[in-house]
Amino acid sequence: MLRDYLPIWTWLSPLAGWLLLAASLGYAHPLFNIVIGLGLVACVLAAVHHAEVVAHRVGEPFGTLVLALAVTIIEVALIVSLMLAGGEATAALARDTIFAAIMIILNGMVGICLLVGGSRHGEQAFGLYGVNAVLATLAAMSVITLILPNATTTVAGPIYSSSQLVMIAIASLTLYAAFVLVQTVRHRDYFLPEGKAAHDEMVHARPPSLNTALISGALLIVCLGAVVLLAKSLSPTIESAVTAAGAPKAVVGIIIAAIVLLPESLAALKAARYNRLQTSLNLALGSALASIGLTIPAVAIVALTTGWTLVLGLDHKGMVLLALSLLVATLSLGTGRTTVLQGAVHLVIFAVYLFTTIVP
Secondary structure: OHHHHOOHHHHHHHHHHHHHHHHHOOOOOHHHHHHHHHHHHHHHHHHHHHHHHHHHHHOOOHHHHHHHHHHHHHHHHHHHHHHHHHHHHHOOHHHHHHHHHHHHHHHHHHHHHHHHHHHHHOOEEOOHHHHHHHHHHHHHHHHHHHOHHHOOOOOOOOEOOHHHHHHHHHHHHHHHHHHHHHHHHHOHHHHOOOHHHHHOOOOOOOOOOHHHHHHHHHHHHHHHHHHHHHHHHHHHHHHHHHHHOOOOOHHHHHHHHHHHHHHHHHHHHHHHHOOOHHHHHHHHHHHHHHHHHHHHHHHHHHHHHHOOOOEOOOOHHHHHHHHHHHHHHHHHOOOOEEOHHHHHHHHHHHHHHHHHHHOO
């Protein structure tokens, strides 16, 4: 039983990751960074496997919530650690990373899931009530976090005053807590698979034992810890490469968000391939909410404690792309059924976002 759910590579990957971290403390070489990058990918793949084992044990929608919370906590830890290491020079890091996470999830992750799922299954269905609720919450959180700072007057934008920052942190956390309550208690049926996906043999296969799930949960934490620390060790190399290429600093936020979201992206893509689009959307949109709802309070605490300025407001280009993404997501996910067309639209928007970030 244990070997079936936890093959040997899922144990060796986090072990290799932590050994690489230990070696990096006393050894540095450009080629060694490539090895660290490979170790990072291995830990990400192992994290996806362990998250799926835990998700299978606890069932939906709790399973997708496990991965969303675990990965977002790692994202928060990475952003906070980089802020503390970089000081006031990282004032816009949280904004860039959160915006990148939203665009990666709302256009990149959702787009490729709809495209791949539609290519294999023609048309896919999902629960409309749950997705609409998530999109409404995401729109509110995104606007008050990333757009409203440009319109406030107590302090000249794109920043909030201390009292406003406290209010926004509380609002973000409250909205996320309300979402978790609805998803797991009050209306969890909104987030369960519908149609053929509800009878998928893979979903109803015999779940792992409690001991297996506990071991996998512990290994998930070990893998995610290795992911964030390996990513942090690579961050100076990434920043140097971005600077040498003459790219904007916002590219660093995109890279950080992409690394952190890779486990969820792979899990969501796998679910879409097996015609479990509801699970894909639970992972994608839920992680977008967690990214804002948990990151903003954390970075607000750091900013208020240290007295650093926290830049949150987007520029005009960013506001246009965010508004377009929310509008298109509301329209493309507003019928409960999707095809490859919606996936193509989201991916084109994502490509435009990436291009205009590099060539503003």
